[in-house]
Amino acid sequence: MTQLILSPQEQGSPNGPLLQIEGEATLENISDLKQALLELLAQNAPLTIDFAKATRIDLACLQLVCSARRSAENAQKKLYLRGTSQDAFRSVLEDTGFQLSGEELSHLVSA
Amino acid sequence: MQEQQKEAFREEAYELLSELESSLLELEENPEDQDLVGQVFRAMHTIKGSGSMFGFDDISAFTHDVETVFDLVRDQKIPVTNNLVNLSLSARDQILAMLDAGTGQGTVDEVQTRRLTEQFRALIPGQESDAATMEEEPQTKPDGKQECSYRIWFKPCAEIFLSGTNPVALLNELRDLGSCHIRGVMDDLPELEGLNPELCYSSWEIKLTTDRGRGEIEDVFIFVEDESEIHIDLLDAHEAAPAAPAAKDTAPLPLQSEQPQSPGRSKAPAENKSSANAEASIRVPASKLDSMVDLVGELVTIQSRLSQTAAGREDAELMSIAEEVERLTGELRDNILNIRMLPIGSTFSKFKRLVRDLSQELGKNIELKTSGADTELDKTVIEKLNDPLIHLIRNSLDHGIETPEERKAAGKSEVATVHLAAIHSGDSVIIEINDDGRGINIDAIRSKAIEKGLIAQSDELSDKELFQLLFAPGFSTAKTISSVSGRGVGMDVVKRAIEALRGSIEISSSRGEGTRVSIRIPLTLAIIESLLVGIGNSKYVLPLNLVEECIELSREDVERSHGRSLAKVRGHLVPYIPLREHFDTEGTRPDIEQIVIANINGSQVGFVVDHVVGEHQTVIKSLGPIYRDAQGVSGATILGDGTVALILDVSELMKGAMRDEASVPDRAACC
Numbered sequence: 049m050t051q052l053i054l055s056p057q058e059q060g061s062p063n064g065p066l067l068q069i070e071g072e073a074t075l076e077n078i079s080d081l082k083q084a085l086l087e088l089l090a091q092n093a094p095l096t097i098d099f100a101k102a103t104r105i106d107l108a109c110l111q112l113v114c115s116a117r118r119s120a121e122n123a124q125k126k127l128y129l130r131g132t133s134q135d136a137f138r139s140v141l142e143d144t145g146f147q148l149s150g151e152e153l154s155h156l157v158s159a
Numbered sequence: 160m161q162e163q164q165k166e167a168f169r170e171e172a173y174e175l176l177s178e179l180e181s182s183l184l185e186l187e188e189n190p191e192d193q194d195l196v197g198q199v200f201r202a203m204h205t206i207k208g209s210g211s212m213f214g215f216d217d218i219s220a221f222t223h224d225v226e227t228v229f230d231l232v233r234d235q236k237i238p239v240t241n242n243l244v245n246l247s248l249s250a251r252d253q254i255l256a257m258l259d260a261g262t263g264q265g266t267v268d269e270v271q272t273r274r275l276t277e278q279f280r281a282l283i284p285g286q287e288s289d290a291a292t293m294e295e296e297p298q299t300k301p302d303g304k305q306e307c308s309y310r311i312w313f314k315p316c317a318e319i320f321l322s323g324t325n326p327v328a329l330l331n332e333l334r335d336l337g338s339c340h341i342r343g344v345m346d347d348l349p350e351l352e353g354l355n356p357e358l359c360y361s362s363w364e365i366k367l368t369t370d371r372g373r374g375e376i377e378d379v380f381i382f383v384e385d386e387s388e389i390h391i392d393l394l395d396a397h398e399a400a401p402a403a404p405a406a407k408d409t410a411p412l413p414l415q416s417e418q419p420q421s422p423g424r425s426k427a428p429a430e431n432k433s434s435a436n437a438e439a440s441i442r443v444p445a446s447k448l449d450s451m452v453d454l455v456g457e458l459v460t461i462q463s464r465l466s467q468t469a470a471g472r473e474d475a476e477l478m479s480i481a482e483e484v485e486r487l488t489g490e491l492r493d494n495i496l497n498i499r500m501l502p503i504g505s506t507f508s509k510f511k512r513l514v515r516d517l518s519q520e521l522g523k524n525i526e527l528k529t530s531g532a533d534t535e536l537d538k539t540v541i542e543k544l545n546d547p548l549i550h551l552i553r554n555s556l557d558h559g560i561e562t563p564e565e566r567k568a569a570g571k572s573e574v575a576t577v578h579l580a581a582i583h584s585g586d587s588v589i590i591e592i593n594d595d596g597r598g599i600n601i602d603a604i605r606s607k608a609i610e611k612g613l614i615a616q617s618d619e620l621s622d623k624e625l626f627q628l629l630f631a632p633g634f635s636t637a638k639t640i641s642s643v644s645g646r647g648v649g650m651d652v653v654k655r656a657i658e659a660l661r662g663s664i665e666i667s668s669s670r671g672e673g674t675r676v677s678i679r680i681p682l683t684l685a686i687i688e689s690l691l692v693g694i695g696n697s698k699y700v701l702p703l704n705l706v707e708e709c710i711e712l713s714r715e716d717v718e719r720s721h722g723r724s725l726a727k728v729r730g731h732l733v734p735y736i737p738l739r740e741h742f743d744t745e746g747t748r749p750d751i752e753q754i755v756i757a758n759i760n761g762s763q764v765g766f767v768v769d770h771v772v773g774e775h776q777t778v779i780k781s782l783g784p785i786y787r788d789a790q791g792v793s794g795a796t797i798l799g800d801g802t803v804a805l806i807l808d809v810s811e812l813m814k815g816a817m818r819d820e821a822s823v824p825d826r827a828a829c830c
Contacts, residue, residue, distance in 0.1 A: 075320055075356075075357065078356040078357060079356060079357075081356070082351065082354065082356045085351060086351055086352065089351065106325075106327070107325075107326065107327055107359070107361060108320060108356055108357065108359075111345060111348060111354075111356070111359070111360050111361060112351075112354065112356050114345055114348055115348050115349060115350060115351050115354045115360075116351045118348060118350055118351075119350040119351040119352070122350060143327045143330065143331070144327055144330070144341075144343050144361065144363075145330065145341030145342050145343040145363060145365075146343035146345070146361075
């Protein structure tokens with residue numbers, strides 16, 4: 049059974065709120081993830097998503113994250129990704145042929 | 160379930176094969192037409208792909224080489240030649256045979272399969288035609304295969320996740336084919352609020368270097384090709400360098416301007432078209448339609464009963480309901496019958512092939528022109544028309560059309576024309592076969608008919624009547640019997656087949672100019688407009704399309720004609736058949752009877768009945784095997800009050816009467 053644990057923390061990171069993703073961030077749970085992201089992004093602070101504990105990430109999740117980044121960008125907010133060098137995130141990028149683009153990301157990607 | 164899918168594949172394949180045939184024939188005329196090449200290729204590709212999916216491995220393996228050849232044709236590496244078209248047509252027939260064999264009809268000529276496969280392999284440059292490797296999939300022998308680079312653009316449909324297909328799995332399959340550089344694109348990704356996270360917004364640009372053929376790349380997408388946008392372009396062979404590892408830049412792969420294939424010619428647009436077609440129509444077994452037509456028939460019967468009851472009650476409310484039901488039933492009937500209508504064009508394209516093959520065999524130069532291919536006819540009628548039409552066309556090609564030398568000598572163009580036309584005319588369709596051949600020698604018919612004892616030396620027959628003699632059993636004016644026609648069975652079989660469809664056939668011809676065969680077929684077989692008549696207590700039905708008029712026949716008229724069954728209609732003498740006597744009906748003749756004048760193949764015949772009831776919607780029911788030999792009756796129908804009325808076969812009645820006349824010599828002399 050695929051399981052996703054979302055642990056939003058109001059002050060989880062030095063930058064502000066943090067969404068800790070644990071387990072499988074895949075199509076089956078994608079609506080929950082979207083909901084959580086929407087709520088956190090509505091707050092007026094930079095958001096960090098931490099994938100370090102994710103065991104599996106799929107294309108749907110990747111799309112969602114990209115969309116969230118686009119929204120944040122347009123709203124002049126910061127969205128940081130963490131844990132993207134872990135296996136789960138790396139393999140979804142490899143499989144799908146996407147790259148984390150833009151300078152913004154390269155410095156955001158921190159283990 | 161598996162069987163159902165196989166059946167669906169078969170149906171699709173039959174359709175594709177007939178499309179393939181017409182594409183190939185067109186291609187023969189326009190060898191440069193890349194669209195046609197594309198059509199042939201796609202047909203082969205689909206047959207191969209779905210063949211292997213549903214376990215028709217023989218078809219799939221056989222089609223593979225044909226497809227490979229057409230891929231090369233598409234890339235303009237092999238020219239379209241007559242030989243190629245011939246070979247492809249044979250291959251198409253072979254696939255058809257394989258399909259038929261799969262349903263237990265006929266067997267496949269394995270030797271022919273091998274021979275064709277070898278011939279196709281011989282066309283592929285750098286491929287030795289080795290029968291020993293036949294069973295092996297060619298890609299298992301990479302030796303001698305050149306590495307090619309392809310650029311693939313893959314945009315899955317948005318719902319791909321929901322259909323259970325993971326696009327990433329497809330990408331992985333591509334990775335297995337060779338070295339692969341995949342770049343994902345998410346250009347039209349909406350913002351988070353507007354995002355449906357269960358849809359796919361991604362597309363991919365893939366550069367694949369592989370020694371496998373294009374076919375294998377296409378196979379990867381076989382389950383999604385209908386819904387997705389897929390372009391596969393062959394890049395220049397020189398670019399076949401191993402793909403560089405994913406560069407860190409996100410610039411799109413440079414577009415090659417020298418790419419040999421424009422996207423417009425790639426498969427995506429046509430695939431989209433086919434999926435649009437799929438949405439616009441559904442496939443229904445013909446048996447379901449048949450039972451629907453039966454039900455509507457029942458409904459029409461009940462409706463006429465309702466109308467009759469309502470008319471008897473003088474209840475205004477009931478009457479208005481009955482009228483409403485009548486209107487709706489009529490619409491429903493027309494709609495249902497319309498569903499069964501198919502354009503006759505598919506049959507026409509079959510004849511293209513027939514004419515092509517036959518004219519090669521006969522050494523004649525014949526062009527088949529068709530018109531009215533979109534004329535619609537009942538499905539069953541079209542199927543039953545096939546054999547008679549084949550026979551007529553064969554006849555025309557074999558006997559009618561002269562050899563090129565003869566034509567030249569007669570001052571005609573060397574290319575003969577056979578014109579096949581379908582024309583809508585009222586509740587019938589007229590199918591005409593016109594040729595510009597030598598025409599029919601009417602004197603030959605005459606002497607042959609006298610020789611066979613069909614007519615007497617002294618008989619004066621009109622040309623029309625003489626031509627009708629051609630339909631007499633065993634009548635053939637051909638001096639020699641060829642493989643094409645003149646096998647004894649012939650025109651009489653054609654005529655019987657046409658009459659079984661309640662149609663009629665006529666020939667006209669002028670010496671040296673050509674022959675015209677004209678077939679008139681009613682649009683549908685299930686429900687006809689008819690004239691309901693009464694004799695004594697019985698009711699009979701005559702097809703309305705044959706009825707010209709009704710006139711009165713008084714006792715005085717009968718006495719005046721001195722026992723001859725002839726009535727004067729507008730100055731013409733029209734023979735009539737007293738149906739009361741014919742059917743041995745009990746009771747006495749009324750003082751004033753009615754003659755229903757029918758026109759059968761141009762001659763007028765009257766049928767004497769007690770009274771004419773009026774027009775009637777007749778749902779034709781067959782009489783069943785016991786009454787199969789009953790002459791003069793073609794079926795039955797159930798009337799509104801539940802009684803059965805027989806449907807009269809007027810042409811059979813007329814023939815019967817003529818036979819009777821002939822057997823009474825003194826009477827015949829009177830006429």
